[in-house]
Amino acid sequence: MPHQPMIEARPLPAKKRRSMSWNSREGRSVIYQIVAIASVVALGWLLVRNTLRNMRERGIQSGYDFMGQPFGFDISETVIPYDVMSTYWTAFSIGLLNTLKVAVIGIVLATILGTLIGIGRFSTNFLVRKLCYGYVEFFRNVPIYLQLLIWYIVFTEILPSFEEAWQVGHFYLSKNGLAFPWPIWKLGQTLALIGLVLGVIASVMYSRKARRHFDLTGQPKPVLWVSLALIAGLAVAGWLAGGAPTGWDLPVKGDFQIENGAVFSPEFTALLLGLVLYTASFIAEIVRSGIASVSLGQHEAAASLGLNKGHSMRLVVLPQALRVIIPPLTSQYLNLTKNSSLAVAVGYPELVSIANTTLNQTGRAIEALSIVMLVYLALSLITSALMNWFNASAAIQER
Template sequence: MSDPSTPSSSAPPQKTFSWRSQAFRALVYQCVAVLVIALAVFYLANNTATNMRARGIQSGFDFLTGAAGFDIGESLFAFDSGEPYWRAYLVGMTNTLRVAVVGILLTTLWGTLIGVGRFSRNALVRGLCVAYVELFRNIPVLLQLLMWYLLFTEVLPASTEPWVLGPLFLSKGGLNFPIPVWATGQLWAVWGAVAGLLAAWAYRRYALRAFEQTGHSKSMFWAPLAIILACSVLGWVLGGAPMEVNAPVQGEFAIENGGSLTPEFLALLLGLTVYTAAFVAEVVRGGIQAVATGQAEAASALGLGRGQTMRLVMLPQALRVIIPPMTNQYLNLTKNSSLAVAIGYPDVVSIANTAINQTGRAVECIAIIMLVYLSTSLFTSILMNWYNARAAIKER
């Protein structure tokens, strides 16, 4: 019988803080590294502030509440020169996000099509996809932005003689298009779309459970899309079905009324989309090639066509390889949007440059730019990492 005074052999070992412990030494090294970095940052910040005071340079973010004193040519909401700098930065940030979000969507669609086209049996299609990738990914993105901007401002006709494409007007002034006049029906349509998204999500969950139980697949794209559209139309009808449209018309000197996209926005969007899509196409191609060829052969043995094999077998398995490098391309597109200042698009960098010239607060303005791009990049990374975790193979 064992002596109760002796310690049990199953008791967890006590942690000893000894320099011979590798874990303890690693903890000390990490603490020292953090302390050194903090002291370096403090020294640089203090030295910068001291030098700025010695030279009579003002510092601080109090200028954000002062009147901006300049107009912004393109904005999602009204802005005039009497409003504060923080609102001007908000306009620049929304302009940056507008390009980034739309560019990511278009880049994903176009790049995926080009990447899948690399596997086409048609030699012409395959050759065009290869030529596209090799051409646009090897030309600097800044040159491509300038090329598209010159195309819109030099090649297209003047606003007095635009190209008319149905209800659309295309000229040096940009693209003009009809927009609905906002009324109660549009608001109900938005709420209907929100309800449709929830219903589509519930339908997809039901379809997945039914597939796991019966093995019969249901539509996972067209049916949810039809649900969203049906709910939107239902909301629009319940709101009175307003039909009034603000259409663009040819004026004496320019296109009047309707909505418009400036040549700067179009040049930036097309330049970033065309450039980044070339890299996305290579990511998609590599992801598909990473899937074992036996998967395609098994799908063919089951009677699936090439299109069905690519859509139902190859691409879903390639996602776990595609998503991580695709995230890098999304981040590159967002950060490359800072080149908008080269063609006069009023993004957050352009607004910051104007604020620096007027206030002299270079450090603060650059810090705001860094914060905007850091936050957008981190949000994109978090969202894509979450999606990557959902698409990853679950080990049993």
């Protein structure tokens, strides 16, 4: 057996020590960053100190102690009840819930409408394609503030009074807003809502499984109808488990207004409609550009597998387009949430409106506005985190 020459082990290179010397480039960069951070902190401290000193000299009170005091104004729309002893914490909570109400509903409706219009831009029907194009160009180029004012005028001046309300079944549309039936809430509705959430989760899991099956075999599975069956089936199962309550609170015409049922006020309806139509025009362009970014070869490959246009769009094109769609879509969700602050123009009592009334009563302008800033910052960070998670889960995994 021939002698194997020994390979001499080379020593590992010693780790380079970081030098904090001014003569070191790395050291200078660290020193520059420390100086920059210290300068920002010092500037912030200087601004706060001068502001507090000027407020003391003018006899202006400061602090957040007013939040525990009762607020003395009426709020036209509220999700939670309040009374004469309710504090400003309750008032700001009502404003936050009203903001979330219009933001969540607006995001869902704007996403659906924007996606449909974005896909419609590729329709082979000339009329549908041009109508979608006209919608985008009109609503995207008219300022959102002006749109809100127009819709508010429509709902408060043009629509008929409640005596002559437009009626479709048990739905009434008038200057008093949109009145519609609402279930009398019992255990069955709660379980149905839980079943609805579980159905959505199950449909998402099934759609992912169907996508993996398609990637492995090239054979598509029905997703839409199975997802709808899961959502509706679990919701109905929860409703039946809760005793199958069938009571509805139906709106009726009273002496002075439409009574009973649930009502979307004209202020809320004008704000929601304006935000949805405006944001959907931007979402439509995002969807259109995402679909256009998918190469023509992907469409041809899907057609060669025997997929129709619907399956090709849903199984091949949109999953690849999501990588382009989701990042700018996040910005539009943030914009819709922040644009809800324009509700003061139509009298809807969301967070900014509550803060304006609060600072007028208490004189605590900095404190009230700082609460609004922190709330919008938190909402934006939460929305970004959720969309980043969705972006990571929807990303195409490279082999």
